[in-house]
Amino acid sequence: MLDIRGLTVSLPAGAERELAVTNASLTVAPGEMVCLVGESGSGKSVIAQAVMGLLPTTLRASGGHILLEGEDVLAASEARLRELRCTRMSMIFQEPMTALNPVLRCGEQIDEVLATHTSLSPSERHARIVNIVRNVQLTDPERMIASYPHQLSGGQRQRIMIAMALVLNPRLLIADEPTTALDVTTQAQILALIKTLQREHSTGVLFITHDFGVVAEIADRVAVLRRGEVVEFGPARELLAHPQHDYARMLIAAVPSLTPRHRAVSTAARTVVATKGLAKTYSRSGWWRRRGPDVPAAVDVSLEIRRGETLGIVGESGSGKSTVARCIARLIEPTAGQITLDGVDIATLGASALRPLRRRVQIVFQDPYRSLNPRRTVGEAIIEGPMNYGASREEALAAARRLLELVRLDPGSIDRYPHQFSGGQRQRVCIARALAIEPDLLIADEAVSALDVSVQAQVLELLDEIRGRLDLAMLFITHDLRVAAQVCDRVAVMQHGRIVEAGPIAEVYANPKHEYTRALFAAAPGRRWSF
Amino acid sequence: MVFGVVILALVGAMALSAPWLTSFDPAAINPGFRNKTSGAVEMVRADDGTRAEVRHWMGTDSLGRDIGARVIYGARASLVVGVSVAVLAVAIGLAIGLAAGYLRWLDGIVMRVMDGLMAIPAILLAIALVSLSSAGLVAVIVAIVVPEVPRVVRLVRSVVLSVREEPYVEAAISVGTPTLPLLLRHVLPNTLPPLIVQATYICAFAILIEAILSFLGVGIPPEIPTWGNIMAEGRTLFRVYPHNVFYPGIFLALTVLAVNLLGDGMHDTLDPRMRKRI
Numbered sequence: 001m002l003d004i005r006g007l008t009v010s011l012p013a014g015a016e017r018e019l020a021v022t023n024a025s026l027t028v029a030p031g032e033m034v035c036l037v038g039e040s041g042s043g044k045s046v047i048a049q050a051v052m053g054l055l056p057t058t059l060r061a062s063g064g065h066i067l068l069e070g071e072d073v074l075a076a077s078e079a080r081l082r083e084l085r086c087t088r089m090s091m092i093f094q095e096p097m098t099a100l101n102p103v104l105r106c107g108e109q110i111d112e113v114l115a116t117h118t119s120l121s122p123s124e125r126h127a128r129i130v131n132i133v134r135n136v137q138l139t140d141p142e143r144m145i146a147s148y149p150h151q152l153s154g155g156q157r158q159r160i161m162i163a164m165a166l167v168l169n170p171r172l173l174i175a176d177e178p179t180t181a182l183d184v185t186t187q188a189q190i191l192a193l194i195k196t197l198q199r200e201h202s203t204g205v206l207f208i209t210h211d212f213g214v215v216a217e218i219a220d221r222v223a224v225l226r227r228g229e230v231v232e233f234g235p236a237r238e239l240l241a242h243p244q245h246d247y248a249r250m251l252i253a254a255v256p257s258l259t260p261r262h263r264a265v266s267t268a269a270r271t272v273v274a275t276k277g278l279a280k281t282y283s284r285s286g287w288w289r290r291r292g293p294d295v296p297a298a299v300d301v302s303l304e305i306r307r308g309e310t311l312g313i314v315g316e317s318g319s320g321k322s323t324v325a326r327c328i329a330r331l332i333e334p335t336a337g338q339i340t341l342d343g344v345d346i347a348t349l350g351a352s353a354l355r356p357l358r359r360r361v362q363i364v365f366q367d368p369y370r371s372l373n374p375r376r377t378v379g380e381a382i383i384e385g386p387m388n389y390g391a392s393r394e395e396a397l398a399a400a401r402r403l404l405e406l407v408r409l410d411p412g413s414i415d416r417y418p419h420q421f422s423g424g425q426r427q428r429v430c431i432a433r434a435l436a437i438e439p440d441l442l443i444a445d446e447a448v449s450a451l452d453v454s455v456q457a458q459v460l461e462l463l464d465e466i467r468g469r470l471d472l473a474m475l476f477i478t479h480d481l482r483v484a485a486q487v488c489d490r491v492a493v494m495q496h497g498r499i500v501e502a503g504p505i506a507e508v509y510a511n512p513k514h515e516y517t518r519a520l521f522a523a524a525p526g527r528r529w530s531f
Numbered sequence: 532m533v534f535g536v537v538i539l540a541l542v543g544a545m546a547l548s549a550p551w552l553t554s555f556d557p558a559a560i561n562p563g564f565r566n567k568t569s570g571a572v573e574m575v576r577a578d579d580g581t582r583a584e585v586r587h588w589m590g591t592d593s594l595g596r597d598i599g600a601r602v603i604y605g606a607r608a609s610l611v612v613g614v615s616v617a618v619l620a621v622a623i624g625l626a627i628g629l630a631a632g633y634l635r636w637l638d639g640i641v642m643r644v645m646d647g648l649m650a651i652p653a654i655l656l657a658i659a660l661v662s663l664s665s666a667g668l669v670a671v672i673v674a675i676v677v678p679e680v681p682r683v684v685r686l687v688r689s690v691v692l693s694v695r696e697e698p699y700v701e702a703a704i705s706v707g708t709p710t711l712p713l714l715l716r717h718v719l720p721n722t723l724p725p726l727i728v729q730a731t732y733i734c735a736f737a738i739l740i741e742a743i744l745s746f747l748g749v750g751i752p753p754e755i756p757t758w759g760n761i762m763a764e765g766r767t768l769f770r771v772y773p774h775n776v777f778y779p780g781i782f783l784a785l786t787v788l789a790v791n792l793l794g795d796g797m798h799d800t801l802d803p804r805m806r807k808r809i
Contacts, residue, residue, distance in 0.1 A: 331701050351710075358707040365698040373699040375720045381699075384716075385706030430702070437706055 001069055001204045002028040002051070002089075002172050008063035009046055009055065009228075020046045020059055021228045028172065031202035033195070035215045035236070037251070038225030039452035040423075044208045047225075048174045050074070051206070052091050053081040068172060086113050089172040090165035095181050096157035100149040106160045107133075107145030113167055132163045137193060155186035162193065169201055176208045183316035184479065188523035191218055210452065212255045213482070213526030216240055224248040240529065254457040255531040256482040258524065260505040263489060267306070272440045272473040273328060273361070274304035278337035278347070280323050297323040299497040301337070305441060310467060310474040312488030312505065314481060314520070320497035321477045325445045328475065329363045330354055342440075359389055362434035366446035368426035372418035378404075378429045379414035385437040396436075403432040407462060424455035428462065435466065442467070443475045448483060460487055481524050485509060493517045532796025538789035542782070546606035553600040554585070557756045561595030566772050589778045592764055601756040602779050608757035609738050609783070612672060613790070616737035617730045619676045624683025625726065629714055631684065632691025642688070645681035653678035654743060661749045671750050675737045686729055690722040724798050731794030735787035758783045 009021040021043045028034045038044045049055045051066055053073055066073040068088060076084065085091075093099040101109060107129055114125045133141040136159040149157055158178060165173060175194065179187040195218055198205050209215060215222055219236035224247065232245040243249040278301040283294045298320040305311045313321040327334040330346060339347045346357055365371045372381055382403060383396035391399070401411035407428040418426055427447060434442055444463060448456040464487055467474050478484050484491055485505065492502040493514065501514040512518045521527065545552065564573050569590045575583050589598040631641040648656075657674035664670045694700060695718065703717050742759020744750030746766070751757055753764075758779040765775025 329705050331704060355707050355709075358705060361705070363702070363705050365702065367698060371698040371702060373703075373717050373721075376716070384703060384708060388707040388709075433702065433706070 001030045002206065003067040004047070004051070004064070005067070006064035007047065007050060007061065007066060009043070009050060009059050010062045012058045017227065019062075019228055021050070023064070024225070024228070024230045025064075026223045026230060026233055028204040028206050030171065030204050031198065033198060033205045033207060033218055033220045035219035035222045036206060036208045036225060037210065037212065037215055037222060039210060039251075039454065041227075042225040043228040044210075044225055045176055046228075048091065048176050048206065048208055051172075051174060052085065052089065053078075054091075083117075086165070086170060087117050087168050088170050089174065090168075090170045091174040091176065092158070092161045092165050092178045094177040096154060096161045097149060099161055100157060102149055104148075105145065106147055106149060106152070110145075110160070110164045110167055113164055117168055128167060129163075132167045133160070135166075135197070136160075136163045138163075153186075154182050155189060158182065158186075158190055159193065162190075162197070166197060166201070166203070170203065172204045172206065173198070174206045174208070177210070178207075179214065180209070180211070184481075184525070185316065185519055185523040187214075187525065191525065194218070211525060212240070212252060212453070212531065213524065213529075216526030216529035216531075224251065251454060252531060254454045256457070256460070256480075256486045257531050258482050258485055258509070258527060259530070260485045260488075260509050269306040269308050271304050271306050272342070273475075274302075274340045275324075275328065276302050276338045276340070278302070278324065278327060278339060279335050280320075280327055280332065281335045296497050298327065298334075301494075301497075301499055303492055303499065303502070305473040305475055307440070307473050308467070308471050309489045310464075310476050310487050312476045312478065312484040312491040313494055314478055314484050314491060315494035316479060316520075318496075319494040321479075321494050322445055323497070324494070325363065325443050325475060325477050328441075329361050329443055330358070331363070359385065359437040360439055361441045361443065362437065362439040363443040363445060364427070364430045364434050364447040366449050368423045368430065368450060369418075371430045372426055374418055377415050377417055378421070378432075381418075381429065382414075382433045382436050385433065389437060399436065400432070403435055404429075406435070406466070407432045422455075424451055424459060427451060427455075427459055431459075431462065431466070435470070438470075439472070441473045441475060443477070445477045446479065447476075449478065449480065456483070463487060481509075481520065493520070532792055532800075535789040535792030535794075535796060538785055539793060542606055542786050542789070543610065545603055546610055549600075549603045549607065552603050553597070555587075555597035555600035557596060557600040557604040558754050559596060561591065563595065564591055565595040566593055566768065566775075567591045568772065569774050590772070590774045592761070592775050593768060593772075598761065598775060598778055601761050602758065602782055605756040605758045605761055605779060606782065606786075608668065608751055608755055609741065609759065609786070611668065612675070612741045612751075612757070613734040613738040613786075615672050616675045616679065617734035619672070620679040620683050620733050621726060621730045623676070624680045625687055625719075625722070627680070628684040628687025629691060629718065629722075632688040633695060633710070633714055633718065638688070641684070645684050648678065649681045651678070654740070654747075657740065657744060658747065658749050661744065668751055668755075671741055671744060674744070675740050679733050679737070683726070683729060683733075686725060687722050690725060691718055694718050694721045720801075723801060727794050727797050727801070731790045734790050738783060738787070 004024060004026050007021055007024045008019055011018060011020045024047060036044050046059065050061055051073060061074050110129045111125055114120060114128060129145055130141045133144050138144045138156060138159050179190050182190060221234065222236045222239045223230050223233040226247045232239060232243060232248045240252060243252050278298060280298045281294050281296045301324050303311060313324060315321045326332045328339055334347050337347060338345045341357055341360055346354060379397060379400055382400040386396040386399060401414060404411045404414060409425060409428050448459050451459060476487055488505050491505045491508050492499045495516045501508060501517045512521055567587055567590045569588060571587045571590055573585050575585050577583060587597050592598055627641060631638045656678050660674040660677060661670050700717050703713055741750055741757060742762060745757060745760035746763030753760055761779040762776045769776050
């Protein structure tokens with residue numbers, strides 16, 4: 001039904017490579033789910049945009065054909081493309097909040113599709129809308145139709161997007177990372193929904209993702225994309241089990257396993273940090289009146305981390321895991337409870353009393369692009385801490401070079417600016433910066449979540465190696481059960497600001513006791529597939 | 532940017548070397564030779580009885596003063612006002628804005644004061660400030676700086692509020708950087724790009740405000756020529772003798788353009804991300 005033949009898209013002059021997509025060929029049959037997998041910058045989204053006729057003006061399809069039921073989309077006029085969109089092909093996007101217009105009610109946005117492409121009367125259109133909204137398994141369709149996007153949850157918004165895309169029963173649905181921005185339990189529901197609707201309507205789906213768990217969950221066939229080239233295209237089971245191309249093999253090998261790695265941990269080691277009854281409540285009081293109810297971000301969190309061990313905190317967005325990390329790093333002040341760092345309670349210490357203790361706890365953040373000041377070289381970033389604590393510039397620079405070597409970067413790159421590094425390299429710089437003042441506790445707050453899977457594997461390995469070599473305690477915050485399985489010794493599961501379950505990782509993974517932990521495991525994509 | 536620097540350098544040099552560029556006294560009134568168009572030739576009899584021809588390249592105004600000389604000397608006052616207002620407003624605004632944006636307890640108080648200042652029309656406030664003291668260059672500069680400061684404060688504060696949430700600022704806090712170096716090292720440099728654009732705008736605006744104040748008679752006294760008061764002067768006879776407004780206008784437009792080009796250029800060179808692409 002969709003037949004992409006030798007598609008070539010050129011990038012503007014001066015880009016890092018000449019072609020965004022090189023001679024890509026793949027097909028989608030009716031009722032088939034084809035997954036397009038690749039790392040960031042591999043050209044996945046460009047292919048989707050080319051099919052929809054939505055390529056940015058700077059990109060130009062310079063060769064090949066995209067046949068949608070025999071009609072070449074690349075040759076179609078803008079008017080014809082408008083006719084095709086929604087009726088024959090539809091697209092859903094990664095971020096449903098930005099894909100929906102915030103000032104229109106959800107129903108009005110679906111209605112726009114119907115009004116443009118059909119000659120139905122308003123009452124018929126309303127009936128269609130209610131019907132499709134019920135179809136995407138939203139309860140209380142009338143209320144959903146009358147809501148604005150911001151009043152719905154992320155999962156509900158994505159369902160509205162799907163309803164909008166499918167209301168005219170298109171033959172082809174392009175899903176561009178539709179679940180990446182969602183929590184794992186919501187993701188499982190949306191994946192199931194797409195799968196069901198696809199079967200019912202025998203829609204062909206081109207599903208773009210970077211997550212092999214998702215691929216294992218839903219794909220019939222898989223295309224692996226590398227730097228704009230389709231390196232391997234074949235049936236999902238076969239490709240996942242026996243990848244032929246080196247790159248596909250490397251990608252699949254880099255997917256972390258859900259089975260925890262076993263490691264002997266000494267329970268006699270000294271406790272570095274312990275919290276007791278830690279709580280953080282965001283109060284929304286204004287100058288004159290309250291602006292809303294208080295938001296408890298963390299409630300009664302008690303945990304302890306020993307030297308040489310990694311404690312994982314897993315949970316979905318809004319579960320309070322980052323709040324706990326930021327309290328322990330004292331970037332925010334907890335509202336109650338104690339944080340004991342080597343016998344001193346740092347929960348309520350003032351700024352000046354805290355300064356000598358700050359160097360004991362360091363944190364690495366999620367976003368490698370925002371974690372480094374764009375106006376300072378990486379050398380300056382790394383030596384800032386040591387110089388704050390009295391090191392001379394020469395000493396600090398020499399130490400920084402050694403640290404760059406430790407995180408496997410070229411020490412000669414010390415005078416370069418962050419934008420000259422890739423995401424994974426920047427994250428290594430951040431790790432070097434955190435290590436520069438020799439902390440006892442390293443907090444990794446979703447430190448590998450923004451990285452591609454192959455880079456992620458390398459950074460995880462690096463973190464583990466450093467923890468072992470420097471005998472650090474590590475607090476590892478993540479939403480990804482697979483990642484946690486690879487680095488953590490013990491794990492705490494958080495929901496709504498509370499720790500609902502904690503214990504050695506092998507025990508928790510083998511035999512989850514709390515209902516929520518079980519739900520998390522049930523929702524983990526590709527859990528039946530062992531990578 | 533090169534063009535901007537060259538123009539500004541030329542205008543600056545012109546202002547500095549004014550006495551050598553023209554033989555006319557910009558304030559000398561010549562009732563017998565008023566409202567002459569560009570290139571008018573006047574016969575002057577010197578004390579010893581010899582006659583000489585002098586040419587008024589840009590003509591004369593309604594009091595017979597040489598416009599060329601006035602424009603050249605006027606560059607002094609206009610440049611001084613523009614540059615010093617921009618520098619002072621940005622410096623004061625930056626300091627207040629950084630403090631207000633970073634120290635949350637100060638924010639409410641400072642911003643309410645700034646809102647109060649902004650509620651008063653800028654020109655009115657300037658007139659009030661000038662009339663409190665004697666009219667003069669310093670009074671005019673102060674009068675233009677005061678209403679500009681809240682605008683800078685608002686801009687700086689909004690940038691600080693977003694920069695302070697950046698992970699690299701938090702990382703700097705956690706490696707123990709004290710507040711003042713933190714502000715200077717990590718927050719301040721990131722507020723500069725929008726500020727430079729704002730500063731060039733203020734500079735141009737200050738030259739215009741000065742002209743308005745002069746026109747209203749509360750600015751720099753008319754015996755000191757500025758581009759503003761030359762134009763204000765010529766405004767009444769604009770339809771008959773447009774050169775009176777035209778020449779200072781050209782200089783004003785060129786200078787403002789040059790300042791803006793310079794600002795854009797600095798914006799790009801200060802950003803290491805832009806440097807790579809060149």
